[in-house]
Amino acid sequence: MACPDVQNTGKEMQRLVRELYPICRSITGNGVRETLKALSNHIPLEIREVASGTRVFDWTVPKEWNIKRAYVKDPEGQEILDFQRSNLHVLNYSIPIDKTVSLEELREHLYSVPEHPDWIPYRTSYYKENWGFCLTHNQLQGLSTGEYEVLIDASLEDGYLTYGEYCLKGESDREILISAHICHPSLANDNLSGIALAVFLAKSLKELSLRYSYRFLLIPGTIGSITWLSLNETEAFRIKHGLVLTCVGDPGKVTYKKSRRGDTEIDRAVTQVLRDSGDPFEIREFSPYGYDERQFCSPGFNLPVGCFMRTSHGEFPEYHTSADDLSFVRPECLADSFLKCQAVLRILEQNKIYVTLNPKCEPQLGKRGLYGQIGGQADGKLRELAMLWVLNLSDGNHSLLDIAEKSGLEFRMIRNAAEALMQHDLLAESIP
Ligand SMILES: [Zn+2]
Secondary structure (H helix, E strand, O other): OOHHHHHHHHHHHHHHHHHHHHOOOOOHHHHHHHHHHHOOOOOOOEEEEEOOOOEEEEEEEOOEEEEEEEEEEEEOOOOOOOOOHHHHOOOOOOOOOOEEHHHHHHHHOEEEEOOOOOOOEEEOOOOOOOEEEEEEEEHHOOOOOOOOEEEEEEEEEEEEEEEEEEEOOOOOEEEEEEEEOOOOOOOHHHHHHHHHHHHHHHHHHOOOOOOOOEEEEEEOHHHHHHHHHHHHHHOOEEEEEEEEEEOOOOOOOOEEEEEOOOHHHHHHHHHHHHHHHHOOOEEEEOOOOOHHHHHOOOOOOOOEEEEEEOOOOOOOOOOOOOOHHHOOHHHHHHHHHHHHHHHHHHHHOOOOOOEEEEOOOOOOOOOHOOOOOOOOHHHHHHHHHHHHHHHHEEEEEEHHHHHHHHHOOOOOHHHHHHHHHHOOOOOOOOOO
């Protein structure tokens, strides 16, 4: 059971998810601005605007999309779909339309989920100009022949792509990247949960003295990371470790998708945390399908960035539908994701290499009070074992994470052992 503080964090994270849920976001536009403004109440975000038409590698920053209202009226003049009731009703990035169409023509622009006839799907058409509406399959089947009035009062014009960035300075200018996408409208797990986790991790780091610098990116999916990488190529190579956060509030087990390199410190740190947790988890190899890790791990960058999720996108039926709502995201699952990511960052901060100051045979731990200490018997034995591992492998070539992996002990035990040995002048940090 998580401690009250953490339970509270889970509730606060869910409160943020609830606050952002009604906003109609997309890859550009006022919904993103409104979201970033709300997040600025939690962390001092820098809000950046990149003009439509800007070339970013092989892509172009698109026109900005904004929507005021949208509806469909049936042959009797009854409003049967209303954007105000759910922003999922409109195909995201729809071009403006105001006309009367036959049911036959309308059907070509309607999207539903037949296997879940009560759910509204989430559909987009960012890079192909189109208009459309999303509705429940039940509603689709109930439509009668006749003329329908369709209105989408939207604009697709030259404007900006907006994203948020927050940098925290640490001792080193080598960075840890935390990235989450901010382009989905009223969907809770994908992607509001990731936003909430990024923001609360940032808040938790603010007061600490840090070894690494941190960069938080809150960007529209795909085009946002491509834009950031294109405009910040030099900065990108400072990234030493990175996590893309998404789908972190559902009750499923944690799934971690490794970086393209597959054996980097972030991959190993996440694996260690999940192993130490005792909870079920799954580690997956990298694949060029998913979220912004695809761009960070493209071969020209090949950054050590993995993707931290609970149930992976597309593997829960609620994914990209109206059923990914506030009830699907649970405070205790948000809190659990928060704790695990915090533990990953702690390992990265603490994973250093040490050298034993007594390399010829084992030092006598008993005379220093380090052996056979009173305390929980089992725990005491493990503490001694951890000290023996640290003393033996601290030859300047093994980090604490190496030692945790080789010993099968929890990272926390290895770290505590190193701390105790240092207090007794048996161990010192290795100067690289
Ligand atoms: Zn998505």
